[in-house]
Amino acid sequence: MAKIHFVDHSGETRIVDVENGATVMEAAIRNAIPGIEAECGGACACATCHVYVDEAWREKVGGPSPMEEDMLDFGYDVRPSSRLSCQIKVSDELDGLVISTPDRQA
Numbered sequence: 806m807a808k809i810h811f812v813d814h815s816g817e818t819r820i821v822d823v824e825n826g827a828t829v830m831e832a833a834i835r836n837a838i839p840g841i842e843a844e845c846g847g848a849c850a851c852a853t854c855h856v857y858v859d860e861a862w863r864e865k866v867g868g869p870s871p872m873e874e875d876m877l878d879f880g881y882d883v884r885p886s887s888r889l890s891c892q893i894k895v896s897d898e899l900d901g902l903v904i905s906t907p908d909r910q911a
Contacts, residue, residue: 807900811838814908823895829904830854830890840906847891849873852880853910854890859903866893866902881911 809832811819823832833841833854842853849872858866863886869877873892877883890904 807895807897807902809895809899810901810903811836811840812903812905813838813840814906825896827895828891829856829893829895829902832895833890838906840908840910841890842910843891845891849876849889849892851911852876852878852889855880855883855907855910856888856890857884857886857905857907858888858893859905860886862899862902865898879911880907881909882907 807823808820809823819838821832821836828847830841830843830847834843844853845851869888873889876889877887880887
């Protein structure tokens, strides 16, 4: 189990416990985290679960796959730290992960 810190565009932080194997998107939906819409339900077929991975965590989380990079082209305000939260699997290694949401989704 890992604690994930979700920071919205206004700076408000919500910390949730997430079971290993779940995705960051699933945790966000289950905990009503604002700013993550997840219209495709985690199929990597949209960019409505776009998030920013805190710089300190980027290496541990890893980079996007080629398919994810293609979907990020449809995201709003994409940055080098952008990921689709449906593609980030939670593990004990990600305990304390800080994720920020954009001020809107594409």
